[in-house]
Amino acid sequence: MGTDSAAVVERPEKASPDAGRPSDAGSSPSSGTPTAHRYDSATKGRTVVAPAEHSADEHDEKVIEFPDGILGFPGSTRFVLINDSDDAVFQLLQSLDDPAVALIVSVPWLFFPDYSPEISDLERKQIGLESPEDAIVFCPVTLSAEPDMVFVNLLGPFVVNLRTLEGRQVVLADSDYPVRAMVKLSAA
Numbered sequence: 001m002g003t004d005s006a007a008v009v010e011r012p013e014k015a016s017p018d019a020g021r022p023s024d025a026g027s028s029p030s031s032g033t034p035t036a037h038r039y040d041s042a043t044k045g046r047t048v049v050a051p052a053e054h055s056a057d058e059h060d061e062k063v064i065e066f067p068d069g070i071l072g073f074p075g076s077t078r079f080v081l082i083n084d085s086d087d088a089v090f091q092l093l094q095s096l097d098d099p100a101v102a103l104i105v106s107v108p109w110l111f112f113p114d115y116s117p118e119i120s121d122l123e124r125k126q127i128g129l130e131s132p133e134d135a136i137v138f139c140p141v142t143l144s145a146e147p148d149m150v151f152v153n154l155l156g157p158f159v160v161n162l163r164t165l166e167g168r169q170v171v172l173a174d175s176d177y178p179v180r181a182m183v184k185l186s187a188a
Contacts, residue, residue: 063096064160070169071156076101081138090141093158104141108154111183117157123170128161136160136167142180151180 064079076095083091089110095101108115117137119129129135137160140153154177160167 063165064093065166066158066168067166068168070103070158071171073098073101081105091138093138093140104143104150105138105158106141106152108137108139108152108157111152112154112181115154115177117154117159117170117172117177118175119159119170123159123168127159127166127168128164129159134162136162144182148185150183150185152183153179154181155179 062080064081066077066079069075069077070079073095076097078096079093080096081091082094090104090106093103093105119127119132119135127135137157139157142151142153144150154172155175156169156171156179158167159170
């Protein structure tokens with residue numbers, strides 16, 4: 001990994017749907033379940049999904065800041081994680097800057113228990129991580145044409161500081177992790 005040393009973010013003790021995300025971030029709003037979780041053949045093979053309706057006021061303390069934006073959406077820097085239910089495997093990463101930007105994400109360890117991304121010292125410093133335990137990690141999910149299959153981007157996880165809720169999408173360029181790791185939902 002160049003001259004930077006790296007820290008390995010390891011799987012939490014219990015890989016539950018809550019592992020790797022803040023406990024209060026993105027609880028379902030009182031207005032109802034976001035429609036963006038429904039599978040629609042028009043979205044096959046795309047990460048971007050239909051927006052849910054949310055405002056910054058609803059999520060004042062739960063806003064995740066990506067100062068540099070995220071890949072493909074540099075103008076979107078403020079996001080919230082929206083959960084369909086307390087035990088949801090997938091969440092919606094909804095932009096508060098552009099309501100048309102929303103991505104499905106998931107905690108990687110639910111499907112890939114041996115996943116251990118190495119985060120460089122430079123990236124840890126940019127996020128303000130003092131130890132791996134301070135990190136929240138979740139990965140973008142791409143829908144497949146097959147309703148029981150999705151792809152998880154293990155190469156470009158989102159890493160967020162649990163204390164500050166500031167994060168980055170990290171590209172693990174020196175790893176062998178795929179951009180499209182297949183997950184058969186019927187087998188998961």
